[in-house]
Amino acid sequence: MKNMKNNNFKLGNLYIIATPIGNYNDISKRALITLNKVDYILAEDTRKTGILLKYFNIKKKLYSYYDYNEKKKTNFILKKIRQGNNIALVSDSGTPLINDPGYRIIELCRKKYVDINIIPIPGPCAAILALSISGLPTNRFCYEGFLSHKKNKRIRRLNELKLENRTLIFYESTHRLLKCLYDIKIIFGKDRYVVLVKELTKKWENIYGNNISNLIKWVKLDLNRLKGEIVLIVSGYKPSLYKNNYEISPKIIKIFLNLKKELSTKKAIKITSDIFSIKKNLLYKFYIKKKY
Incomplete structure (x- = not known):
């Protein structure tokens, strides 16, 4: 130089x-x-x-x-x-x-x-290090940084991310962590898998993953787990079929129908399946039942 x-x-x-x-x-x-x-x-x-x-x-x-x-x-x-x-x-x-x-x-x-x-x-980079050890998919992810400290804005953003199928990365502060976890549980559901990574590379480094309900319980067992620099790695949305096994989320239906306007049914099903990691035969059965 x-x-x-x-x-x-x-x-x-x-x-x-x-x-x-x-x-x-x-x-x-x-x-x-x-x-x-x-x-x-x-x-x-x-x-x-x-x-x-x-x-x-x-x-x-x-x-x-x-x-x-x-x-x-x-x-x-x-x-x-x-x-x-x-x-x-x-x-x-x-x-x-x-x-x-x-x-x-x-x-x-x-x-x-x-x-x-x-x-x-x-x-x-804390976000990338935390992602690499999370055990969640790393090929596609969405970095969100800190959610808003204002509850209404935080809730609104989480609702926007509810159907995001990529792995999500958040930073969170000590004094807001529990509030954030409760909001994730309410909006994403009690079974969403979350990995809490704190104090990376330091003496007090700690990594714990579980569904959001059990994660909250784990944090509350020892409030020292609230302290430090925290990264949350949240599993992406996994489309689920409802009671009749053919009702698929509105987001998937919308994407499928838009694709079908330009492509054959077979190709639209394949692309939708790839995007949302859902089985092609389930989409096909849904298509036959609804007769779109």
């Missing part, structure tokens, strides 16, 4: 650097090399990042860069880069921008300041 301060014709680089989510040994060699060589570091919390840098004996100028000053600081940072300074962006922990500040400056670089080079330095 070259320092470009005295070269008016070259720009600095913007490095997006993932940092450990708990265990400092998880930092990459490349991240350490880059942090040592940049001119400035943008930090969501300068105190927390300062502790990390001190641990690795890295001395750099830190600028705070968080939700409430992101808009104000962005132009200042872009000016620094255009003057030839190499700048690193880090969050409190994990991969920047995943529920953390940074989107605005990246968006501007991609749309307006296209000559600025953005370089990612990969590393830990």
